[in-house]
Amino acid sequence: MSDPVDFDRLKVVLVNARNPLNIGAAARAMSNFGFLRMRVVNPYDAGFREARSAVGASSVLADAEQCATVADAVADCELVVGTTAVGDRELHHRVKALPDGAKLLQKRLATGGNVALLFGSERVGLSNEEMSHCHWLLRIPTRVEHRSMNLGQAVAICVYEMARVMGQPIRVNEKRAHPAAQQKPANAADIERLSRTLLEALHACGYLTAKSGKLPENKIRRLLRRHGLTVRDADLWQSMLGQILWSLRAKDASGKS
Amino acid sequence: MSDPVDFDRLKVVLVNARNPLNIGAAARAMSNFGFLRMRVVNPYDAGFREARSAVGASSVLADAEQCATVADAVADCELVVGTTAVGDRELHHRVKALPDGAKLLQKRLATGGNVALLFGSERVGLSNEEMSHCHWLLRIPTRVEHRSMNLGQAVAICVYEMARVMGQPIRVNEKRAHPAAQQKPANAADIERLSRTLLEALHACGYLTAKSGKLPENKIRRLLRRHGLTVRDADLWQSMLGQILWSLRAKDASGKS
Numbered sequence: 001m002s003d004p005v006d007f008d009r010l011k012v013v014l015v016n017a018r019n020p021l022n023i024g025a026a027a028r029a030m031s032n033f034g035f036l037r038m039r040v041v042n043p044y045d046a047g048f049r050e051a052r053s054a055v056g057a058s059s060v061l062a063d064a065e066q067c068a069t070v071a072d073a074v075a076d077c078e079l080v081v082g083t084t085a086v087g088d089r090e091l092h093h094r095v096k097a098l099p100d101g102a103k104l105l106q107k108r109l110a111t112g113g114n115v116a117l118l119f120g121s122e123r124v125g126l127s128n129e130e131m132s133h134c135h136w137l138l139r140i141p142t143r144v145e146h147r148s149m150n151l152g153q154a155v156a157i158c159v160y161e162m163a164r165v166m167g168q169p170i171r172v173n174e175k176r177a178h179p180a181a182q183q184k185p186a187n188a189a190d191i192e193r194l195s196r197t198l199l200e201a202l203h204a205c206g207y208l209t210a211k212s213g214k215l216p217e218n219k220i221r222r223l224l225r226r227h228g229l230t231v232r233d234a235d236l237w238q239s240m241l242g243q244i245l246w247s248l249r250a251k252d253a254s255g256k257s
Numbered sequence: 258m259s260d261p262v263d264f265d266r267l268k269v270v271l272v273n274a275r276n277p278l279n280i281g282a283a284a285r286a287m288s289n290f291g292f293l294r295m296r297v298v299n300p301y302d303a304g305f306r307e308a309r310s311a312v313g314a315s316s317v318l319a320d321a322e323q324c325a326t327v328a329d330a331v332a333d334c335e336l337v338v339g340t341t342a343v344g345d346r347e348l349h350h351r352v353k354a355l356p357d358g359a360k361l362l363q364k365r366l367a368t369g370g371n372v373a374l375l376f377g378s379e380r381v382g383l384s385n386e387e388m389s390h391c392h393w394l395l396r397i398p399t400r401v402e403h404r405s406m407n408l409g410q411a412v413a414i415c416v417y418e419m420a421r422v423m424g425q426p427i428r429v430n431e432k433r434a435h436p437a438a439q440q441k442p443a444n445a446a447d448i449e450r451l452s453r454t455l456l457e458a459l460h461a462c463g464y465l466t467a468k469s470g471k472l473p474e475n476k477i478r479r480l481l482r483r484h485g486l487t488v489r490d491a492d493l494w495q496s497m498l499g500q501i502l503w504s505l506r507a508k509d510a511s512g513k514s
Binding site: 021025028029031032033034058098099140141142143146147149150152153156161163164198201202204205206207219220223226227228229233237239240243244246247248251252 | 282286290291397400403414417418420455458464480
């Protein structure tokens with residue numbers, strides 16, 4: 001059985017949830033299975049206040065952290081996974097199904113990092129921009145004729161499955177369990193910082209322009225997430241790109257003077 | 258893989274359900290996982306009519322059989338199992354927890370009989386009289402501090418687990434979203450070309466100088482090799498770094514002119 005502290009490292013993130021009943025139901029299921037850390041991004045305000053103040057609202061809801069953006073909500077997480085019904089939309093991510101996906105989440109929790117599991121809004125799920133913060137996507141294997149799940153039920157099944165796989169003896173490679181400092185995976189904040197530096201450099205050199213829009217930016221975010229960067233790797237990239245950006249701007253300034 | 262007809266032999270029986278939202282949610286989850294046979298015993302009438310006529314109510318709800326008593330609802334079933342949160346009440350039944358309990362249900366379905374899975378009312382669960390129709394009880398392993406589950410979520414977890422042990426009716430492709438060609442790993446030549454472009458950019462911006470020597474260059478080559486780049490990833494980096502390099506040199510040239 002995993003240490004309860006492992007359970008606290010799973011952050012269940014509800015993005016743009018609209019219905020207070022769903023938020024309340026998600027919190028209840030999390031409490032049922034021992035996952036107590038909820039984060040909400042841009043909830044429908046009245047709905048969130050209503051859910052929070054509902055009679056019998058769990059401490060999960062009372063303790064839920066409200067975040068302005070997905071980037072904020074996942075900043076301290078080493079692994080970010082989004083849930084999807086895998087509809088017609090073309091996906092740019094690997095998709096893993098429960099229960100295998102839950103085992104991968106559990107492995108990462110066992111190494112000591114924080115993990116974020118994102119759920120999108122009731123109506124449209126996660127947007128491409130929201131998904132661009134994810135390393136991969138998790139799908140609950142519903143039947144093709146009826147894929148779209150109720151939000152509260154989707155959360156319930158995921159936390160049930162996580163509790164189930166975490167209750168099993170955890171076989172973790174010793175090396176992974178105690179990563180040397182250098183092998184520590186970069187967290188989402190490190191990668192977001194790196195993305196921003198790279199994007200600024202790409203704007204400075206004309207690769208991206210004001211007209212480029214969000215699509216190439218999301219593509220680049222996904223690229224950096226695919227690399228499985230360690231803290232050391234991210235630091236090296238940050239120093240290289242920082243110098244490139246500085247130089248591009250310095251040359252701009254001198255060119256204009 | 259079970260025959261779909263096996264799925265139809267599982268009868269999900271809601272006893273004294275009160276809240277139309279819960280009845281609707283239960284039907285939706287059943288449909289998500291391919292279990293289409295719902296029976297309702299003594300539902301709160303107005304609530305049931307409301308749930309049945311709700312916009313988007315599934316065919317599960319439309320086809321639900323209404324039964325006067327638990328005895329009627331389970332009459333054609335060889336195995337009758339009740340769900341319980343196993344509270345303080347003294348139980349006279351054997352209790353099996355998910356997922357082991359789901360495996361027993363699946364075994365009986367595979368022999369050709371009907372199986373009933375009973376869920377009690379939201380407030381008090383199944384009464385002793387209702388439990389007396391059951392061969393044994395099924396418990397979803399929630400934590401002791403918070404046992405009582407939302408009805409719709411309890412049904413969702415049970416049907417998810419049943420679908421899982423029966424062999425998922427849906428074949429989920431754990432595929433990469435993109436055709437294999439784009440997932441082809443970059444070869445050594447691709448990565449060497451990329452390394453050279455990056456190193457030239459680093460020289461152009463002053464991060465590396467003639468005095469830097471081979472050590473940092475090797476470090477950067479190893480960095481790129483660690484990323485597990487696909488051909489597509491390498492192409493994206495190549496185009497970004499190519500533009501950065503071009504811009505650094507163009508600005509140099511204009512600065513000198």
